Amino acid sequence: MFRLMTLISVVLLNVSHVLWNAAADQPDPTQFKRGPILVTEQARRIHADSPVFDGHNDLPWALRNHEGTVSSLNLREDQPDFHTDIPRLRRGGVGAQFWSVYVPVSTAAQNSSLTTTLEQISMVRDLTEKYSDVFELAMNSSDIKRIREQGKIASLIGVEGGHSIENSINVLRQLHREGARYMTLTHSMSLDWADSCTDKVISGGLSEFGIEVVHEMNRLGMVVDLSHVSPDCMRAALKATRAPVMFSHSSARAIADHPRNVPDDVLVLTKKNGGVVMVNFFPDFVHPGDAERSLRRSKRKEELSEQFADDNEQADALLRQWELKNPRSNLCTVHDLLDHIDHIAKIAGVDHVGIGSDYDGVPALPKQLEDVSTYPVITQGLLDRGYSEQSIRKILGGNMLRVLQRVEQVAGIDRD
Numbered sequence: 431m432f433r434l435m436t437l438i439s440v441v442l443l444n445v446s447h448v449l450w451n452a453a454a455d456q457p458d459p460t461q462f463k464r465g466p467i468l469v470t471e472q473a474r475r476i477h478a479d480s481p482v483f484d485g486h487n488d489l490p491w492a493l494r495n496h497e498g499t500v501s502s503l504n505l506r507e508d509q510p511d512f513h514t515d516i517p518r519l520r521r522g523g524v525g526a527q528f529w530s531v532y533v534p535v536s537t538a539a540q541n542s543s544l545t546t547t548l549e550q551i552s553m554v555r556d557l558t559e560k561y562s563d564v565f566e567l568a569m570n571s572s573d574i575k576r577i578r579e580q581g582k583i584a585s586l587i588g589v590e591g592g593h594s595i596e597n598s599i600n601v602l603r604q605l606h607r608e609g610a611r612y613m614t615l616t617h618s619m620s621l622d623w624a625d626s627c628t629d630k631v632i633s634g635g636l637s638e639f640g641i642e643v644v645h646e647m648n649r650l651g652m653v654v655d656l657s658h659v660s661p662d663c664m665r666a667a668l669k670a671t672r673a674p675v676m677f678s679h680s681s682a683r684a685i686a687d688h689p690r691n692v693p694d695d696v697l698v699l700t701k702k703n704g705g706v707v708m709v710n711f712f713p714d715f716v717h718p719g720d721a722e723r724s725l726r727r728s729k730r731k732e733e734l735s736e737q738f739a740d741d742n743e744q745a746d747a748l749l750r751q752w753e754l755k756n757p758r759s760n761l762c763t764v765h766d767l768l769d770h771i772d773h774i775a776k777i778a779g780v781d782h783v784g785i786g787s788d789y790d791g792v793p794a795l796p797k798q799l800e801d802v803s804t805y806p807v808i809t810q811g812l813l814d815r816g817y818s819e820q821s822i823r824k825i826l827g828g829n830m831l832r833v834l835q836r837v838e839q840v841a842g843i844d845r846d
C-alpha cells in the first residue's frame with residue numbers, strides 16, 4: 431500500500447512538473463483547468479434531461495459520399511468512419527437535430543442545385559423512415575416536443591446555401607413545403623443576391639431580391655441562417671428580418687479570427703434580434719492558431735488555382751504538399767470551444783448561444799469532442815466554468831427552441 435501511495439505521488443508530482451514547466455516555469459493554475467474534463471454524475475443528470483438541439487450535422491452528405499443511400503449503412507451499429515451513428519447520438523443525449531441538406535455551390539454551374547437538394551431531402555426522409563423508432567421528421571416546435579416525449583430524436587431539415595433556390599421565391603416556398611426549416615443564405619460563394627464571407631463582394635450584403643428572400647422566409651416561418659455569409663450580409667439580414675435569426679454553425683471571431691465566425695458588433699445585433707449563435711466545433715474556426723493557418727491555406731489554394739487554372743490535379747497535388755508541410759496544430763481541445771461559448775455569452779448573453787457541431791462535415795475535431803457522443807463533456811465544462819443549470823439547458827437546446835417558436839409566431843403559425 432505504501433509503495434502504491436509513493437508511486438501515485440511520484441506520478442502526480444511528475445504530472446504537475448510537466449504542466450508547470452509547460453507554462454515557462456511559472457505555476458499556471460489554468461493549465462490544470464484545461465486538462466481532460468471528467469464528466470461527473472451531476473453533469474450526467476443535468477444532461478440527461480436537457481436534450482441537445484444541434485444546429486448542423488452533415489450526415490446526409492457523408493452518406494451520399496459513402497454509397498449514396500441510407501440503406502448502405504447500418505446506423506444502429508458503431509460506424510467509426512463517421513462522427514454520427516445511433517448508439518453515439520443516444521450517448522450524446524441528442525433530442526433534436528437539424529440535418530443539413532447541403533449541396534456544393536459547384537452544382538449551380540450545372541443547374542443541378544435544386545435537384546441535388548431534393549435528393550438530399552429525400553435522404554433525410556429515408557433516414558427517418560428506415561429508423562422510425564429513433565427519428566421522426568419535425569415540421570415545427572410542437573412536433574419537436576411531441577417527438578421528444580416519445581423518446582425519439584426530432585429531425586429537422588436545414589438548407590445550406592441560397593443557391594438551392596435557383597433565384598426563385600417559388601422554389602423557396604416549395605423547399606419549405608418539403609420540410610426545410612432553415613436556409614443558410616449563402617455557402618462558400620457569393621450569390622447575386624447575398625455575399626459570402628469567403629468570396630467577393632457583389633451586393634455589399636443583400637440585394638433587393640435578398641431582402642425579399644428574408645421577408646418571405648419570415649412569412650413562411652423558416653429560420654434565416656447567417657452562417658457562411660459576409661459580416662455586411664449578416665448586418666443587412668439582421669436589419670431586414672422581422673424574426674430572430676440563427677447562425678447554425680459559427681463561432682466567435684474575437685476568439686478565432688476567421689471570416690466564418692461572428693464579429694462582436696453582430697453578436698450585439700443578434701442579442702437585440704433575439705437570435706442564437708450556435709458554436710461550430712471545427713478547429714479551423716475554434717483554435718486561434720488553426721484559424722490563422724486556415725487563412726494561409728485558403729490564400730495558397732487561391733494562388734495555385736490561378737497559377738494552374740488549366741490543371742486542377744496539379745493544383746490539388748501542390749496544395750496537399752503544402753498541407754503536409756503546414757499541418758493543423760492538433761492543440762485544439764474542448765476548452766477552446768468553451769472559450770467561444772463564454773465570449774458569446776459575455777457579449778450577447780447566455781440566451782443567445784447554442785451548439786452547431788458540423789459533425790460529419792469537417793475533417794478534424796477538438797480533443798474530447800470527437801463525435802456525437804461527446805456533448806456531455808460540454809455540460810461538464812460549463813458547470814466547471816460556473817454556469818447555472820438553467821443556463822446550461824438554454825445553451826444545449828433551449829435557446830434554439832425559443833428561436834424556432836418565435837419564428838413561428840412571427841409567421842402567424844399558431845401551433846399550440
Ligand SMILES: [Zn+2]
Pocket residue numbers: 590658679
Ligand atoms: Zn457549412
